[in-house]
Amino acid sequence: MSTPSNSDVQAKLRALVDMLVGYLKETNSPKTLQSHENVDGEAIVNDLGKLGIILADNATKVTIACKPPCIPISAIPTIEAMGETLFRISGYIESIPISTGKTLIQIIKSTTEEILFDSAALANSFLDEPVDPSIITSKGYLISTGVVWEACDRFNNLPKSNKQAVITKWEERLELLKDAILEIKKLLDQEDNQGDEDDGWDEIFGESINVTLSTKEKEIVELSLKLFDLVKRLFNKTLKRYIVPLDLPTYNSSNEKEETDGNRSLTKINQTLDQYMDLCKLISDAADELGTSLYPPQDSMAIESKVNDISLHSQELIKVILPFASQEDVNWFNACDTQFKNILAAYHKEE
Template identity: 25%
Template sequence: MADYPHSENVFNDVVDNLGLVISQLQDGESQQTDNSNYEKVAYWDRIEKISQSLSHEVTIISMAFSKSPYPSPENVRKMLSKLETASLALVSNFYSLPKSQGLLLRDSFKKSTLDLITKVQTFVKSIQTGMASSPEMLQKTGVVWEHSDYFSNLPKDNKRAVIELMTWSLGLLLDALRELEETMAGGGQFDDLDDLIIESGQGLSNEDEWSEEDRTLLGPCQGLIKVANYSLKKAMKATEKGGHCDTFHQISEYDDMADHIKKLSPAVDQLGIALYPPMRHRLVRAYAEHLAEILRNFLNCLGGSHITCEDDMEWLNYLHKAIEHNMEKIHTLTNDK
């Protein structure tokens, strides 16, 4: 460790301690009891201040090691101690978030905490391994700033956490639908891959294109994926309008919704991949049935929650009928296949 060899032990200690914290976060939940003194506004204000403090300590260390002469071992120890204290404060406050506030909220907060502490450890390692005053150290400083700033936008209750999840999932579903539509417009071929095959002199076989039966089956499968997209859009609007976090029952309903939402994108991807030629109709049918079941369960969960009201029954029933309409077509087209 050039120019600051006597600081090596303190760097090692901080890296090891942060590594231990990271391992504990990765291993799962703590056994701490619920915090009965939880006050939402005060709690999240404290979290934001801690994340800002952590970013501030990283900035001080980065500036101190931006050029030689580098700080004395004693000053290094003091700076790293403050950084470690801020890091541990963030983790400690994560563990104090009551589980009664929602599992999805805790998962979201845990991921952000784990990401930030990991970036802080990487920053410290960059100096430990001799990257002081290098572009790499500055880049890692910026990464910590970025992750620290994200804490001001964290969801602060389970309602906001499930809306964040729905927004992310909807983006994946829209990408999958867009890719399928582009492939349908291109006749079912991967343009880049086809070019490589042709250049290699292998050519394309009939199996690399959709048959007329395949093309007929595409319609209801695409329709089912559209139902998934529309279901998420309507669920987001209903949650924004009618969702509350006043009781444990209301909060837990968002966790139930999240369990279904997390299954949507993988199921859509499975079905979408099965639609590429050569298409296996039995496989398409199985994946369509799987997606349809996830959608039914999601809509039933939504319809039985506090989020929806009598006015929402019309579009919920419409989506249920759309699922069955597309599945009837898929069953008819895949019989004896």
């Protein structure tokens, strides 16, 4: 058997990069196993954490073996081992059933995508003729190795369940909403302080926007602030009462008394949580776009579209929650629904 050469190493590295580019395309595809099997999310994360440790070790060995001067007889087995680990990770991700929870799966896939990309960048950094930078970019093998280590560590920090995944993402959206509220208040404060003497320092520090709102525009901004505050209260209520404690009593109501399959119950809980999260994203995205539309000159059609989206999706979220709500909370959500209708009517009155 002939002794491997540097060209053999280059061929193995290129094959690894091409394989990972293919895996990235598969990871981005929406396919997920349609199964009601009750899969322990914590067990999945633990398995991925172990694979991440193995991959980090593979990356270290590839770097040592492939850095100049490369020793082909040592480099080839390490490249093959890294490829095998990445093959196992990719296959494992594709085998996770949708009953595990869409939100958790999305986070896992996003983390896996980072790992695949960073691993491809590491292999690409050793190629004499790297692949197109628009596909895979490399920052040198030392930096790339560290990036792979960091990406592998993220496997150990993944949420342990779909509920934890939803809580994490919900809190992120809530923080974005709070930031938007602060920006709207700042816009109104700036308008109220238009008559104050300008000492020039804001412009020096890049903080001077020189916004002047018309009377109508100011009324729209003030209505938007009320809308954002209402959404914030809805998000907080949902998080504290119907996500964190997983308060879904309807699953034990008369409609579910004959349901003895625990797997199916967990699947339904995950589906409900994912439904909450899908609506949260729609509301949050529309709110973000509305916030950027409030600066003059305002586009009334764009604002009306986003206000409608926020209000209607918020009302839809309320409808999804109501079957699980206590009587006290039913009254609260119905009052909240009425407030969304009133704010929406007020917007139309301003048009």
